[in-house]
Amino acid sequence: MAKDFTTREADYSKWYNELVTKADLAEHSAVRGCMVIKPYGFAIWEKMQAELDTMFKETGHQNAYFPLFIPKSYLSKEADHVEGFAKECAVVTHYRLKNGEDGGVVVDPEARLDEELVVRPTSETIIWNTYKGWIQSYRDLPILVNQWANVVRWEMRTRLFLRTAEFLWQEGHTAHATKEEAVAETEQMLDVYADFAEKYMAIPVLKGLKTPAERFAGALETYCIEALMQDGKALQAGTSHFLGQNFAKAFEVQFASKEGKLEYVWATSWGVSTRLMGALVMAHSDDNGLVLPPKLAPQQVVVVPIYRNEEQLAAIGEVAQNILAELKAKGIRARYDDRDTHRPGWKFAEYEFKGVPLRIAIGPRDLENKTVELSRRDTLTKEGVPLEGLADRIEGLLEEIQDSLFQRALDFRAASSHRVDTYNDFKEALEKGGFIYAHWDGTAETEAKIKEETKATIRCIPLNAEAEEGSCIYSGKPSNKRVVFAKAY
Amino acid sequence: MAKDFTTREADYSKWYNELVTKADLAEHSAVRGCMVIKPYGFAIWEKMQAELDTMFKETGHQNAYFPLFIPKSYLSKEADHVEGFAKECAVVTHYRLKNGEDGGVVVDPEARLDEELVVRPTSETIIWNTYKGWIQSYRDLPILVNQWANVVRWEMRTRLFLRTAEFLWQEGHTAHATKEEAVAETEQMLDVYADFAEKYMAIPVLKGLKTPAERFAGALETYCIEALMQDGKALQAGTSHFLGQNFAKAFEVQFASKEGKLEYVWATSWGVSTRLMGALVMAHSDDNGLVLPPKLAPQQVVVVPIYRNEEQLAAIGEVAQNILAELKAKGIRARYDDRDTHRPGWKFAEYEFKGVPLRIAIGPRDLENKTVELSRRDTLTKEGVPLEGLADRIEGLLEEIQDSLFQRALDFRAASSHRVDTYNDFKEALEKGGFIYAHWDGTAETEAKIKEETKATIRCIPLNAEAEEGSCIYSGKPSNKRVVFAKAY
Numbered sequence: 001m002a003k004d005f006t007t008r009e010a011d012y013s014k015w016y017n018e019l020v021t022k023a024d025l026a027e028h029s030a031v032r033g034c035m036v037i038k039p040y041g042f043a044i045w046e047k048m049q050a051e052l053d054t055m056f057k058e059t060g061h062q063n064a065y066f067p068l069f070i071p072k073s074y075l076s077k078e079a080d081h082v083e084g085f086a087k088e089c090a091v092v093t094h095y096r097l098k099n100g101e102d103g104g105v106v107v108d109p110e111a112r113l114d115e116e117l118v119v120r121p122t123s124e125t126i127i128w129n130t131y132k133g134w135i136q137s138y139r140d141l142p143i144l145v146n147q148w149a150n151v152v153r154w155e156m157r158t159r160l161f162l163r164t165a166e167f168l169w170q171e172g173h174t175a176h177a178t179k180e181e182a183v184a185e186t187e188q189m190l191d192v193y194a195d196f197a198e199k200y201m202a203i204p205v206l207k208g209l210k211t212p213a214e215r216f217a218g219a220l221e222t223y224c225i226e227a228l229m230q231d232g233k234a235l236q237a238g239t240s241h242f243l244g245q246n247f248a249k250a251f252e253v254q255f256a257s258k259e260g261k262l263e264y265v266w267a268t269s270w271g272v273s274t275r276l277m278g279a280l281v282m283a284h285s286d287d288n289g290l291v292l293p294p295k296l297a298p299q300q301v302v303v304v305p306i307y308r309n310e311e312q313l314a315a316i317g318e319v320a321q322n323i324l325a326e327l328k329a330k331g332i333r334a335r336y337d338d339r340d341t342h343r344p345g346w347k348f349a350e351y352e353f354k355g356v357p358l359r360i361a362i363g364p365r366d367l368e369n370k371t372v373e374l375s376r377r378d379t380l381t382k383e384g385v386p387l388e389g390l391a392d393r394i395e396g397l398l399e400e401i402q403d404s405l406f407q408r409a410l411d412f413r414a415a416s417s418h419r420v421d422t423y424n425d426f427k428e429a430l431e432k433g434g435f436i437y438a439h440w441d442g443t444a445e446t447e448a449k450i451k452e453e454t455k456a457t458i459r460c461i462p463l464n465a466e467a468e469e470g471s472c473i474y475s476g477k478p479s480n481k482r483v484v485f486a487k488a489y
Numbered sequence: 490m491a492k493d494f495t496t497r498e499a500d501y502s503k504w505y506n507e508l509v510t511k512a513d514l515a516e517h518s519a520v521r522g523c524m525v526i527k528p529y530g531f532a533i534w535e536k537m538q539a540e541l542d543t544m545f546k547e548t549g550h551q552n553a554y555f556p557l558f559i560p561k562s563y564l565s566k567e568a569d570h571v572e573g574f575a576k577e578c579a580v581v582t583h584y585r586l587k588n589g590e591d592g593g594v595v596v597d598p599e600a601r602l603d604e605e606l607v608v609r610p611t612s613e614t615i616i617w618n619t620y621k622g623w624i625q626s627y628r629d630l631p632i633l634v635n636q637w638a639n640v641v642r643w644e645m646r647t648r649l650f651l652r653t654a655e656f657l658w659q660e661g662h663t664a665h666a667t668k669e670e671a672v673a674e675t676e677q678m679l680d681v682y683a684d685f686a687e688k689y690m691a692i693p694v695l696k697g698l699k700t701p702a703e704r705f706a707g708a709l710e711t712y713c714i715e716a717l718m719q720d721g722k723a724l725q726a727g728t729s730h731f732l733g734q735n736f737a738k739a740f741e742v743q744f745a746s747k748e749g750k751l752e753y754v755w756a757t758s759w760g761v762s763t764r765l766m767g768a769l770v771m772a773h774s775d776d777n778g779l780v781l782p783p784k785l786a787p788q789q790v791v792v793v794p795i796y797r798n799e800e801q802l803a804a805i806g807e808v809a810q811n812i813l814a815e816l817k818a819k820g821i822r823a824r825y826d827d828r829d830t831h832r833p834g835w836k837f838a839e840y841e842f843k844g845v846p847l848r849i850a851i852g853p854r855d856l857e858n859k860t861v862e863l864s865r866r867d868t869l870t871k872e873g874v875p876l877e878g879l880a881d882r883i884e885g886l887l888e889e890i891q892d893s894l895f896q897r898a899l900d901f902r903a904a905s906s907h908r909v910d911t912y913n914d915f916k917e918a919l920e921k922g923g924f925i926y927a928h929w930d931g932t933a934e935t936e937a938k939i940k941e942e943t944k945a946t947i948r949c950i951p952l953n954a955e956a957e958e959g960s961c962i963y964s965g966k967p968s969n970k971r972v973v974f975a976k977a978y
Contacts, residue, residue, distance in 0.1 A: 029619065030563075031606065034556035036619050039634060042553045064531045067523035068608075068639055068655050069579075072586065074519075076593045086586040086594050090558075092608065093582045093596065095643040097561065097575040104565045105575050107582065107605055116596055117520065119557075119581065119608070130518065130525050139830060145528060150557055150639065154584040166557050341628060 005353075007287040012231040019281060020160045023290045023354055026277070033158040033165030040354065041277060043298035045168070048276060049148065051200050051295075052170065055192050061144045061172060066126050068150075069117035074125040077250040081124065084217020088154040090119040090165075119152040124218060124269055127173045128247040135175060135265060137256045142185075143175040161278035162235075162489050169273035175265045177255065179244075182266035183221075186242040189270040190223040193238035201276065202293040202405040203227045203283045204413055205237060206435070206484060208460025213444050216269075220244040226459045226484065228413045229282040232433015234459045234486035237279050240270035278489070284378075284405055290355030291378055293405050294398040301327060301334040301394060302356050304347045306363035313338065316362045319387070323360065323372075326391035332398065352377060357401050358394060378405060419482070423473045426485070430456055435486050439479035441472035450474055456485045494842075496776040501720040508770060509649045512779045512843055515766070522647040522654030526763070529843065532787035534657070534766060538637065540689050540784075541659065541761065544681050550633045550661060555615050557639075558606035563614040566739040570613065573706020577643040579608040579654075608641040613707060613758055616662045617736040624664060624754055626745045631674070632664040650767035651724075651978050658762035664754045666744065668733075671755035672710075675731040678759040679712040682727035690765065691782040691894040692716045692772045693902055694726060695924070695973060697949025702933050705758075709733040715948045715973070717902045718771040721922015723948045723975035726768050729759035767978070773867075773894055779844030780867055782894050783887040790816060790823040790883060791845050793836045795852035802827065805851045808876070812849065812861075815880035821887065841866060846890050847883060867894060908971070912962045915974070919945055924975050928968035930961035939963055945974045 005022065006015045021027050025041030028034075037045065053063070069092060075082045096111035120126065127145075134140060148170045158164050172189060176182040190207055197205045205225035215222040219241035227237045245264040248254070254262045284291040294300050303323060305316040320336045327334040337347055344361065351359050361373040372390065375382035378401050385393060416434030420426045429436050440446060440458065451457050465481040472479050494511065495504045510516050514530030517523075526534065542552075558581060564571045585600035609615065616634075623629060637659045647653050661678060665671040679696055686694045694714035704711040708730035716726045734753040737743070743751045773780040783789050792812060794805040809825045816823040826836055833850065840848050850862040861879065864871035867890050874882060905923030909915045918925045929935060929947065940946050954970040961968050 027619075027622070029556045029615065031556045031558045031560060031615070034558060036556065037554040039551035039553045043551065046552060062528035062532065063535060064528045065526040065657065067518045067520045067525065068641065069520045069523060071520060072596075073593060075586070082586075082594055086588075089584070089586050090581045090606070091583040091586065091596050092579045094580040095578070097564070097571075097578050097580065097607070099575075104562060105571055107561075107580050117579070118586070126518065126520070130516075133516070152557065168554065 005287070005289070008230060009287075015287070016278075016282060017160065019285055019290065020278075025281070025290075026160045028160065031165075033155055035160050035164050035166075037168070037274070040298065044280070044292070044296055045274060045277060047296045047298065048196075048200070049170075052192075052196055052272065053148075055196060056146050056170075056172065059144075059188060059192060061146045061174075063147060064145045065147055065149070066123050066130060068120055070120050070123070070126045072116045072118055074129060075118060077125060078218045078246055080246075081218035085121045085153070089121055090152045090154055092117040092119065120149070121151055121153045122269075122271075123147070123149070123151075123171055123173065124243070124247050124267075125251070128251040128253060128267070131173075131175055131265070132251050132253045135253055135255050138177050138258050141175055141177045141255060141265065142181065144172075144185075145174065146170055146172040159278075161274055161281070164274075167274045169271050171269060171271040174268045175248075175253070176268070177257065177263075177266070179266050182244075182268050183242055186221070186223055186240045186268045186270070189268070190225065190238075190240040193240065193270070193272060194225050196272075197225055197227065197237055198406065200293065200295045201280055201283070202295075202402055202409060203237070203279060204406065204410045206460060206462055207464070208462040208484065210239075210460060211444070211447055211458050211483075213447055214458065216241045218243060218246050220246070223463075224460055226435075226486075227279050227283065228409075228416060228435060228486075229279070229489070230412070231282070232416055232487075234435065234488040235275070235279050235282070236459070236488065237276060238270070238272040241268060243267035243269060283409055285355065288380065289353030291405070292355035292357060294357045294402045297355065297357050298333065299335050299356050300332050300398055301358045301360060302347075302351050303334065303336045303360045303362065304344050304351075305336075305338050306344045306361055308364070312364050312367075315367055316364075319362060319367065323387075323390060327394060330391060330395050332391075332394065352380075357398060376401065420473065421470065426456075426473050427454060430454055430485075430487065433487070435459070435484050437482040438473045438485055439470035439481075440483045441475045441477035441479055443475070443477075446472060446474045450485070456487050459484045459486050459488060494776070494778070497719060498776075504776070505767075505771060506649065508774055508779065509767075514770070515649045517649065520654075522644055524649050524653050524655075526657075529787065530766060533769070533781070533785055534763060536785045536787065537685075537689070537765060538659075541681075541685055542637075544685060545635050545659075545661065548633075548677060548681060550635045550663075552636060553634045554636055554638070555612050555619060557609055559609050559612070559615045561605045561607055563618060564607060566614060567707045567735055569735075570707035570739075574610045574642070578610055579641045579643055581606040581608065609638070610640055610642045611758075611760075612636065612638070612640075612660055612662065613732070613736050613756075614740070617740040617742060617756070620662075620664055620754070621740050621742045624742055624744050627666050627747050630664055630666045630744060630754065631670065633661075633674075634663065635659055635661040648767075650763055650770070653763075656763045658760050660758060660760040663757045664737075664742070665757070666746065666752075666755070668755050671733075671757050672731055675710070675712055675729045675757045675759070678757070679714065679727075679729040682729065682759070682761060683714050685761075686714055686716065686726055687895065689782065689784045690769055690772070691784075691891055691898060692726070692768060693895065693899045695949060695951055696953070697951040697973065699728075699949060700933070700936055700947050700972075702936055703947065705730045707732060707735050709735070712952075713949055715924075715975075716768050716772065717898075717905060717924060717975075718768070718978065719901070720771070721905055721976075723924065723977040724764070724768050724771070725948070725977065726765060727759070727761040730757060732756035732758060772898055774844065777869065778842030780894070781844035781846060783846045783891045786844065786846050787822065788824050788845050789821050789887055790847045790849060791836075791840050792823065792825045792849045792851065793833050793840075794825075794827050795833045795850055797853070801853050801856075804856055805853075808851060808856065812876075812879060816883060819880055819884050821880075821883065837864075841869075846887060865890065909962065910959065915945075915962050916943060919943055919974075919976065922976070924948070924973050926971040927962045927974055928959035928970075929972045930964045930966035930968055932964070932966075935961060935963045939974070945976050948973045948975050948977060
């Protein structure tokens, strides 16, 4: 399976593309820029969804669903917003096809829409137009709503999961009576994302603020989590926006306060997408294929029998079923693969490539000795262990693997984080990759020049940045804290 | 809340529309034909999704995701399919907007797509084009895949949940090596739908086959479940299609059989949609609002305190929390509503209108007597019951309500099912509404004439129809079994 598989060293980008397709996560579709998420990839996404959805509900949010289409004029109501999205919108202009002369179908020119509809690139406008009808008084606030949906942003250069014309995501859209409450919500959801990334995806993230140039179109402040991939490039893994009263003003959404005054509503929005799938792959996987953190692995344990005859298979099957029952009782996802269409060696390679965290092999000698062979995907080590206490051992090992993947990523990030004070050192550090902590003068001009000259962007102004007097690596002007630069996906 | 609420008797259609909007299930959006599914409505849909998804997985299916867009030419590849869907397709022709002269945005004429994209009305074509790459040999079969997605079918006359331009659904698409296996899959999924409708939605359904005129565009056979609404109209609640080799031939999907022969793959597809929400409302609800079967109710029990002072509230709160803990331990979804912004009477009306199956009121006298007042939404009855054993009683009652709703719907269907043998009796029965069992000569002409003259359609040829010699109510020609006619949504 993994025989002709590219290594990270040889070509990181090719390694990624091959891994995503060969491990059955996703593939390109016949529609330019749109992907097919295959069952194995979707099973991982479903696990992500389930955990995030639980976290959203625990913080008081409810799901709802808003239309796929947005009237073209809505986009224009918030000036920055339309500027940010107009250039990448799929536009529906007609609502009917008819028979063409060549036997195919053509667009029916009679069925032209009065106003074109945009396929949602994000839903602030249609949602705030809806909230207008939901909000009259402070009693109607807050509104804490999330939707799971597909969105479309037309991209010319696409990569599976990382940048696709259509992608799946969740978008939270909340409405509040006060600025303080909206800011607190924005920060709360950033924490939810960071917790999810670290505890479930085993990926350490920096929490920070975007610079004005990198802000969401229409936001007053964009909070983000930034993760580091194994090739030293950064990946924005989630964003949470404080929208101020921009959308409330654009759509005339006011509420009567407790004091009876009419005020504009405060807004937030926040989202993560199938992009997280790309981050998951690039953070942990190796030259032997996927490495999945146990908490998100569709199968956490697989049991493979090794046998010469039916009698042996029957005896192994009995032991395997007992193991499965014990694992299931602990809520561990396990599979017994006794298919006779494939040999054990093929199965070992397959599960290794697909990143199943633990593999158990049972042969005739194991039966005699009351042992099994237990293999870890993350370390590629194996050992003989007694059947007695196996389920407890596995439970502990899964936790250990989860922690160890996180620690490995954390160590990698520490080793790939650089503090630089000159532009030359900056450019040198960029060659090595990683997060670069440097002083910046706070101007969009400097930010743009550095980007132009080096392709590095300011990933974020870390929330925990310490006050430190310094001078901008580019302009030499004064700065009072370091920001984080990197090349990014 | 329900004060100015239309009764079913007065105007069934208006009753439905008001109920859906006032009970916060859904509302019309600013986009013609598209709805907003509000949090309360979406919570019910999520319950449906969760149960169906479990049933799909238990029958061996996996979820995946395919593109929203379908190249226009794909639709034409299956002749019946394009005929069925071309007239209701939303078509994307451009991929960019630009600034217009009036300050708004206009479609950028430079950004015209070479081939227009259709927003999926259903996904057979894009999926079978994908399966072509997945299937080489019999070892790759069966493929048992489902997707949860939004689809768009442009409708001129829309009704919330029942008929909307965009709706949410699941669509299963399976690929098989033999005709027998595909037919078995088609029938299995029909059974899954029927089980779900009866056990979770508490709606009895007829299982049957569609006539050729009513078949899915591209299917060899369409199986359906048909439900009866309280106004005597039928509602198709789910369909499962045996597609034969039509799509495999259209997209050239062949496999090498065990014997090494190249053969076309056999296909099925099956789906249910947010239309089920409409069925749920129309099957059970009454002039006081929603009536929800406990298994799908977002809240199954609500506890409301009745008090004059803080001291009483504190004492009631303690009892309520104990009740909630006991209910939670049994997996029952309950809420304690001690908001001081609304009076108990308002809360009673609210929960009644929203169809919460059981309501518990606790007042000071209840505290003394160690009792509570327990109200059933389905029967609108209430009784004082002891605190002791309350959780067990509630658990039993929820089951009783679930069963009783189903039985009530079953009785209604029995009372609304008519056997007729003449066209006059047929037309008379149609006035009363309900399912009409009658002989039909099997021709599309007769079917079309009856529809034209009476608006009644053949809902299905029941799977369990008994052989019975008779003559067609319209043409007098011979017939060997009765089919089911009705007016339908």
